[in-house]
Amino acid sequence: MKNFKNFIGKVALVFCMALIVGVLGSESVFAANVGDQLNSPEAGWKRYGAEDKNFQYSFPPVWYGNKAFSDGTNKLLSVSFNFKGTKLRIIGYSGGDRSSDLSCIIDGKEEKFNQATVSQDNSLNYSKEGLENREHSVKIKTNVPGSYTGLNLTAIDIDVSGELKPYNENIQPSTLQIILNVEPEKNKIRLNETVSANLTIDNIKDIAAEDVRIKYDNSKLQFLGATEVDGIKLVKNDAKDGELRLILASKGSSNVVEAKKSLLKLNFKGIAAGDALVDVTKGRVSDGITMEKDLTDDQCGQATITIDNEALTDVNKDGQFTLLDLAIDGRHYSEDPATLTQYNTDIVVNKAIDDDDLTKIGEYMLANPNYKF
Structure with a gap:
């Protein structure tokens, strides 16, 4: 009986220790993934809303509650800021009608992300961890001009001990050189x-x-x-x-x-x-x-x-550069391109048909995978 009680006691102790470890380790076990909804920051993170004065918008935001949306202009858009810490999350609104071609540039290093996913508020659009513990410059930007499918931001999450700062792209970069x-x-x-x-x-x-x-x-x-x-x-x-x-x-x-x-x-x-x-x-x-x-x-x-x-147009406007394009410019060398409206002879635009045009046509011809000889 004594041995049985000792056995039960040991089992209970192991169970309690496992429970404690599980609770303490739950941050990593249940860490959010890109695409998850994050209505509040997880343990070890803190949140800055899109209205914070340290965010530098390239456009006048249109506000829907606490969400900053692009203003409907058909141009490339960006939001810039700096932060001190080792990790970053971008929180925004996602949906099938949002942009699928966005970039987050940290210290000049660019990575793509996507807001055209399942429709939800407070969506984890992008996550980056393992950065050097120092100040980093960040630019979030669109890659295709667009209006409704532009850019939106609800918040960012960073280290709980980190700090959001005004944008400054000239901070000291890594001492490692590009090879x-x-x-x-x-x-x-x-x-x-x-x-x-x-x-x-x-x-x-x-x-x-x-x-x-x-x-x-x-x-x-x-x-x-x-x-x-x-x-x-x-x-x-x-x-x-x-x-x-x-x-x-x-x-x-x-x-x-x-x-x-x-x-x-x-x-x-x-x-x-x-x-x-x-x-x-x-x-x-x-x-x-x-x-x-x-x-x-x-x-x-x-x-x-x-x-x-x-679009770049070839000389005879058939959709690709070939020897015929080169021959047309050669035949009309030194003539006025404005008199040859049936052709696009001024490839290197300077209102003349000259050596620059011939050289450039030759480059395009050789780069044309359909031109084989």
């Missing part, structure tokens, strides 16, 4: 225009191979392919919708990375208006001796390509 980056040759293009972006490596030496993953906004950009550069072999080019996996190797010791270097040219075409993000999401490098290491998120860069609403 793998995407650098477009132009940051603004027109619809149907092609653009090349250099995949570059910098701020590191003695590197002989790279493994890179890139995400791009395939709702606004079409990936046309990659072009090798001298001294670098493209070993693998795995292209899926919106994602690239690229493995590259130096051709000999003379091509090992010792300074900033272009590894590859990525070719895109603008297919819809708005801001399109091209983001190096993961990187791994090796020196070809003993070292192989993964890069941190801060060491992987990104770029935004803006596609203008105005």
Whole structure:
């Protein structure tokens, strides 16, 4: 009987301890997910409403209760602020008629999020944790001009010990330098225009191979392919919708990375208006001796390509650049474009048909995947 009582006592003690651990650990077990309704901040978080004076709106908000909505103008919109802490949540109204193409930019690093989900107030639209415990600059923005489907904000949640501050994009960034980056040759293009972006490596030496993953906004950009550069072999080019996996190797010791270097040219075409993000999401490098290491998120860069609403028109207006377009401009070289209304001869707009037009048509022709020779 004594042994039985001891056994029951031990079981009760274990049960109580498990219950205590479960209660204390409930914050992590029941942590909210994006898409959940959060009518109040969870333990470890505190909330700032959209009416707080530290929020900087690029538009005059229309208020529905405590919710700030865009004013119906057909333009890109943003809300900016700073905060001190390690985590951030964006709380807003979600619904099928809201925008599905929004971005949250923290310290210059952009991530997409979506308010076009189940219809509900106080919806957790975006969540970011694991940031360095310091002051961060934040911009929430639309990527496509829109009125009703623009931007709305109810509140943000941050660390319970954190602080909301006025917007200042010039705060001290991370001391880590970007190693793998995407650098477009132009940051603004027109619809149907092609653009090349250099995949570059910098701020590191003695590197002989790279493994890179890139995400791009395939709702606004079409990936046309990659072009090798001298001294670098493209070993693998795995292209899926919106994602690239690229493995590259130096051709000999003379091509090992010792300074900033272009590894590859990525070719895109603008297919819809708005801001399109091209983001190096993961990187791994090796020196070809003993070292192989993964890069941190801060060491992987990104770029935004803006596609203008105005469409790029080829010379004979048949929808694509070919040798015929080049020949038309060649035949009418130095003539006045205004007298050739049946054509769009002034590709590089300067009211003349000149070398710049011929060169640009040649670039577009070679970038046209339908032009094969």
